[in-house]
Amino acid sequence: GAGVSQSPSNKVTEKGKDVELRCDPISGHTALYWYRQSLGQGLEFLIYFQGNSAPDKSGLPSDRFSAERTGGSVSTLTIQRTQQEDSAVYLCASSFSGFTGELFFGEGSRLTVL
């Protein structure tokens, strides 16, 4: 499709397990962002990629969170040893350049940690 694709759309896991969330940005978009959104709340910035490099990791809440982007395209957000407070919707967005603020968001991955 032409939009940002995220998978899985829903993930239920047990506390302590690792999870991987995937983002497929729009082709040709160099900038990629990950945000976290708790129920009905605002957008919490996690990490930003320009190409394959992550110049801004300042939003990652703990060292259990990591992300990578390969080939300037697909990105994976990994959460190790999940905790209940990690339950949220994880939104990925891409942008043509990262300089305009014009982001295209995916539908999100809803993570529930039991």
Add this chain to the structure above:
Amino acid sequence: GQQLNQSPQSMFIQEGEDVSMNCTSSSIFNTWLWYKQDPGEGPVLLIALYKAGELTSNGRLTAQFGITRKDSFLNISASIPSDVGIYFCAGQLSGGGADGLTFGKGTHLIIQP
């Protein structure tokens, strides 16, 4: 980093009413943007403003880039049920990148039948 103050936090209105929401900041931005998030979906860009004083319309939506570059408002005229959702303002600095883009906390719009 920069902070945006978005208000109101929520609005309960009747169908057909006009809606107004705004964002203010202590910092100057080069671009102001307004996004809407429908339940269960990601935010979608509604309007982007690039020049101080710019007034832009998109159907029933009108947004303005404040002359001081520190604020913006969004108006929705004659609200309809599908306007329900969360509206986010965002400010972008010219440097780009994630620390150049700041989102407000959102305005929840609820339309009462």
